[in-house]
Amino acid sequence: MIEQQEIATARVGDRREFSVPDVNRSHFVQYAGAGGDFNPIHHDQNFAVGAGLPTVFGMGMFTAGVLARVPSQWFGPQNVARFAVRFTSRLWPGDTLTCRGTIARVYDVDGLTHIDIILEALSQKGETLIEGEATVRPWQPS
């Protein structure tokens, strides 16, 4: 878990970051089972090589799901109003995945504090895998 924070105390420039070392193909297979993406390019070595790739690569939604932990664990999963990602590079077996978020804006909508977070997922090579954004606001179960 990354360190949690109350929405009311959020300030522009606040950051959170964590890393997942040595991602491997079993992680891709576990996510396939959990998430339902059975495109063979993510688990079948022969299929991947046949498509001209060195090996299988991670689903974009696997990396995105790990990145979503930044706003979700920071402020609570119930409080995330929007999460958007653009995929820019692939995650390969053996990579270390680093996910980070920085608060870009804190503002008020109808008396509710809203927080915009800039998100990034990177490999150990410093390559950006995903650029994303999230918006957080308080949500109460009725």
Place this chain on the structure above:
Amino acid sequence: MAAIRPEGFPVERGKIHEFANSLFDDHPLHHDLPLANAAGFRSVVAPITYASAASFFAEDGGMRLPEGVDLRFVLHGGQEFVFERPLIAGDLLTPTPGELRTYEKAGRRGGTMKFIETETVYQDEAGEVVVRVRSTIIQTGGVVEG
């Protein structure tokens, strides 16, 4: 694939636990039912990207792609989730697919890249919108770009 009845996308506690674990997500609201209840939730809260698992319950396997798309040369360009409220175990969501929007761009290394944008709106049993999911798929036409 066999069809599930009643139709729809059931949000399930065990599936949430499995999905969160596959993302190394140990937030207790995904795993701890008594804690979720104590926080005022009927059941555990789904992870942010959980609607991706809706493909399990779609009769077409969730692959809403036009005819002739070659899976070897498909890239996922982007994804967006816009929530009216969190998904909670026990929800039965009905997906309504929006229009497919397609357009083409020249690839950086030659060839044409075809962009396919979809939106799916998930409503609960009361007919209230819970989440909108927008997805962009890119067909690279044989040139797999990074």
